[in-house]
Amino acid sequence: MKISELLGKTHRDNPSEVELISHKLMLRSAMIYQVGAGIYAYLPLAWTALRKIEEIIRQEMNSAGSQELRLSILQPKELWDTTGRTKAFGDDLFTLTDRKGRTLVVAPTHEEELTAIVKAHISSYRDLPKILYQIHTKFRDEPRSRGGLMRVREFDMKDAYSLDVSDKGLDSSYQKMVEAYKSIYKRCGLNVIQVEADSGAIGGKDSHEFVLLSDSGEDAIVLCEGCGYAANIEKARFARTDYSKEGESELAEVSTPQVTTINGLTDFLGIPNYKTIKTLCYVSRDELILVVIRGDLDVNEVKLKSAISAPEIRLASPKDIEKHGLSKGYISPVGINGFRVIADESLLLGNDFAAGGNKNEVHLINVNYPRDFKADLILDVAQATEGQYCTNCTNGKLEIRKGIEVGHVFKLGDSFSKSIGATFADESGSLQPVIMGCYGIGLGRLLAAAIEQHNDEDGIKFPVAIAPYQVHLIALNIEKTDISKLAEKVQSELTESGLEVLYDDRIESTGKKFKDADLMGMPIRIVVSLRNLKENVVEIKARDSEETLKVKYESVVETVKLLLDERDFYNLKG
Numbered sequence: 167m168k169i170s171e172l173l174g175k176t177h178r179d180n181p182s183e184v185e186l187i188s189h190k191l192m193l194r195s196a197m198i199y200q201v202g203a204g205i206y207a208y209l210p211l212a213w214t215a216l217r218k219i220e221e222i223i224r225q226e227m228n229s230a231g232s233q234e235l236r237l238s239i240l241q242p243k244e245l246w247d248t249t250g251r252t253k254a255f256g257d258d259l260f261t262l263t264d265r266k267g268r269t270l271v272v273a274p275t276h277e278e279e280l281t282a283i284v285k286a287h288i289s290s291y292r293d294l295p296k297i298l299y300q301i302h303t304k305f306r307d308e309p310r311s312r313g314g315l316m317r318v319r320e321f322d323m324k325d326a327y328s329l330d331v332s333d334k335g336l337d338s339s340y341q342k343m344v345e346a347y348k349s350i351y352k353r354c355g356l357n358v359i360q361v362e363a364d365s366g367a368i369g370g371k372d373s374h375e376f377v378l379l380s381d382s383g384e385d386a387i388v389l390c391e392g393c394g395y396a397a398n399i400e401k402a403r404f405a406r407t408d409y410s411k412e413g414e415s416e417l418a419e420v421s422t423p424q425v426t427t428i429n430g431l432t433d434f435l436g437i438p439n440y441k442t443i444k445t446l447c448y449v450s451r452d453e454l455i456l457v458v459i460r461g462d463l464d465v466n467e468v469k470l471k472s473a474i475s476a477p478e479i480r481l482a483s484p485k486d487i488e489k490h491g492l493s494k495g496y497i498s499p500v501g502i503n504g505f506r507v508i509a510d511e512s513l514l515l516g517n518d519f520a521a522g523g524n525k526n527e528v529h530l531i532n533v534n535y536p537r538d539f540k541a542d543l544i545l546d547v548a549q550a551t552e553g554q555y556c557t558n559c560t561n562g563k564l565e566i567r568k569g570i571e572v573g574h575v576f577k578l579g580d581s582f583s584k585s586i587g588a589t590f591a592d593e594s595g596s597l598q599p600v601i602m603g604c605y606g607i608g609l610g611r612l613l614a615a616a617i618e619q620h621n622d623e624d625g626i627k628f629p630v631a632i633a634p635y636q637v638h639l640i641a642l643n644i645e646k647t648d649i650s651k652l653a654e655k656v657q658s659e660l661t662e663s664g665l666e667v668l669y670d671d672r673i674e675s676t677g678k679k680f681k682d683a684d685l686m687g688m689p690i691r692i693v694v695s696l697r698n699l700k701e702n703v704v705e706i707k708a709r710d711s712e713e714t715l716k717v718k719y720e721s722v723v724e725t726v727k728l729l730l731d732e733r734d735f736y737n738l739k740g
Contacts, residue, residue, distance in 0.1 A: 167210075167635065169670045169682075174209045176682050186382050188617040189314030191626050195686050204311025204319035211686065212613065214634040216322070219609050220301055222353045222631060223324050230346040232297040232326060237276045237283075239303065243269040245278045249585040254477045260305045274306040277582050277604060280327045284600055285588040291331050294590060294600070297339060299326035301609070313384070315610035316570065322610055328603040331590065336577055336601045340372075343605045347376055347573050350607065355629025356616055358572060361387055362397035364468050365576055373401075376573035378615045383568035388550050392562020400468035402550035403557045404564055406460075409440050409516040415532035417500075422529045426495025428461045431529060435520055438462070443513065443521040443533060445497045447482035450474060454482055454490050456497070456505045458541065459548060460512035460519075466549040473508060473545055498522035499539040500530055509541035510548050572615045578602040617687075626687025627709050630734040635668035637726060638688035640679050642695040644671055653694045656704065656722060663723045665730075684709070689733055690726050708733065 174196025184190050192198045197212035208216060224234065243261060246252045252259065252271075260272035273279070280298065288294065301324045308319050315321070328339035344360065351358045356378055363375040375398055377387055388402035389395070397403065425434050432439050442461030447454055448470065455474065457465055471479050487494050490505075498521035499507045513519075519533040535541070556562035580599035583589065589597040613632070620627040630636065637660055641653035653669065660667045668688055670679050683691050693705040703716040708729050717725045 167668050169668060170672050172210060174211065176685055186313040186316060186618065187621055188614040191617055191621060191685070192314055192614070195626065198314065204308050204317070206315060206318060211634045215613055215632050216609055218632045219354060219612055223301065223350055223607060226346045226350050227299050227326060230297065230342050232299045234300060235298055236300050236302060237279050239273050240270045241273050241279050243271050245282060246271050249278055249582060251278070256478065258306050258308065260307050272305045274304055276325055277578070278586065281582045281586045281588050281602070284329060284583070285586055288329065288588065288590050288600060290591050291593060294329055294331050295335050295339060296329045297326055299324060315614040318610065321608055324607045324609065326605040330601045331592065331598070332601060336603050340575065340577055340603050343575055343603070344374070347575065347607070351376060351572065353631050354612060354616060355631060356572065356619060359396055362401045363574065364398065364400040364472060371579050372577040374575050375571045377569035377571055378619055379567050379569050380618050381568055382618055383570040385569045385571055387567050387569040388564050389567060390556040390558060390562040390564055392556060393559035395556050395558040399550055399566065400466065403546060404550040405555040405557045406512045406515050411517060414534045414537060415518050417530060417532050417538055419523055420529055420531055421527060423527045425529065431520055437520060440516060441519060443498060443519045445499060445522060447487055447492070447497065448479045449482050449486055450476040450479045454486060454505060456499050456507045457547065458499055458507060458513065459510040460516060463510065463512055463548040465547055469547045470508065473543060473547055493524060493526050496522040496524060496526060496528060498524060498530065498533070500524065500533055507539070507541045508547060509535065509544040511544060511546055512548060513544070570615050570618060572612050573607045575605045576603060578604055625685035628687045628689060630689050630730050633689050635666045635688050636730055637665055637667045637690045637692060638683045638686065639667050639669045640683060640691065640693045641671060642676055642679070642693065645673055646696065648699060649694055649696065652699065656692065656694060659723055660726065665726060690729055692722065
């Protein structure tokens with residue numbers, strides 16, 4: 167491909183109001199064009215790279231025994247109502263109405279449709295197991311589209327679905343997909359980690375994300391410096407400090423004028439925050455819920471949503487609190503009825519707490535669970551923080567890093583198959599729900615993540631396997647016939663040997679050509695110039711190296727292939 171014929175012109179300056187490095191570089195190198203908020207067109211360079219990513223994914227999925235299919239973008243809303251996910255997705259769900267007044271969902275994901283197909287085509291245990299996948303476009307009305315291809319409203323995704331007869335079979339399929347994902351990332355040149363994750367609107371029992379650690383990431387990842395435990399902060403577990411002491415003192419009221427916060431209470435009583443209980447009021451489905459946690463910890467709202475199986479929760483407003491007859495700033499679960507109480511496990515690791523007295527300017531001291539109040543659920547709803555101890559090992563401390571999610575896998579279990587009625591006859595003839603898993607990779611996000619991980623101050627440094635072209639050939643003084651002929655000869659020999667070449671045949675300054683080569687980031691740069699012509703050599707330089715090689719014409723192909731092989735993270739499978 168000649169650059170003079172390539173669609174798109176490079177830009178010297180970074181676009182304004184753009185934060186992520188990948189977004190800046192993809193706009194500057196004319197890889198993408200922004201059509202609207204969260205909507206991008208892939209120009210030829212990006213599309214070429216994306217097709218390479220797609221082929222790597224397809225090879226690994228096929229090697230894992232998966233079957234490719236293609237599902238519809240438009241789906242009847244009734245199908246989504248069957249699983250209850252119309253409400254779970256809420257405003258993120260694009261819908262439209264056809265000419266007959268029927269509401270259709272513009273698919274953000276395909277569990278419902280896939281399960282309906284399973285219902286129609288799977289009838290016996292002999293039909294299982296299976297893994298099905300597609301590479302297709304999806305749509306989500308993201309409330310905060312940002313970061314170029316990182317968070318968009320229209321995106322290409324590989325989604326796969328495993329179908330098994332049992333949880334044991336699901337475990338096997340799940341691990342098979344995990345290994346396939348690891349190979350995909352390795353071949354694409356990405357260094358990722360696998361972390362525990364929340365299942366979100368997809369649902370299911372177990373879930374993991376594949377994350378690229380990056381300061382530009384929007385996800386918080388909790389890591390143990392000792393054992394390697396890793397989890398998204400939405401899911402992260404930690405070891406709570408046990409502050410329990412023997413004996414329980416008598417419950418008592420104390421007057422606390424104008425004390426309405428935990429900090430105010432600790433100052434007033436002269437106690438540490440772990441000796442207090444804070445009660446937060448949340449609203450879910452018009453129900454006011456009391457969430458009780460030790461004063462040194464904060465509530466993790468994602469854990470809370472999962473614990474109560476709520477599609478949405480919000481902190482109660484002052485009006486909500488007043489409507490239920492509660493005293494803002496003085497609420498506790500002690501002595502009041504009619505509310506569901508969710509308690510964090512930290513209340514089991516302490517005693518003689520201070521808590522609200524459920525009337526203005528009054529607190530209680532020596533509050534103990536379960537002596538003084540009961541909880542409907544007691545479980546982990548606390549947010550992990552830096553420096554806490556790991557639950558997996560004895561003394562590892564937790565650190566929090568930023569990361570970019572580049573893949574997500576879920577053990578769905580039987581939730582979708584039960585909702586839609588996808589069953590099979592087992593060996594005894596009894597009908598059983600199909601046990602499912604689902605597995606997703608966003609292709610555009612993976613491309614952007616690769617650029618986030620592979621760049622410098624001059625531009626992109628593409629991994630070999632996903633670079634739009636392997637070689638960037640530059641002809642200096644191209645207006646001179648000898649130079650243009652030699653450059654075209656080098657291009658022809660490289661192309662005939664199976665290499666992909668981007669040929670800069672423009673009449674431009676040397677500086678402009680070199681800057682564009684660094685910006686675009688192809689793995690190998692070759693320069694044909696008058697000076698080198700006299701020496702019967704060309705200059706070859708790898709994008710990730712400062713060393714420039716002078717190579718005889720007859721050795722160009724061999725040298726380029728050697729340099730590419732040294733930099734290929736994982737040879738492409740034929």
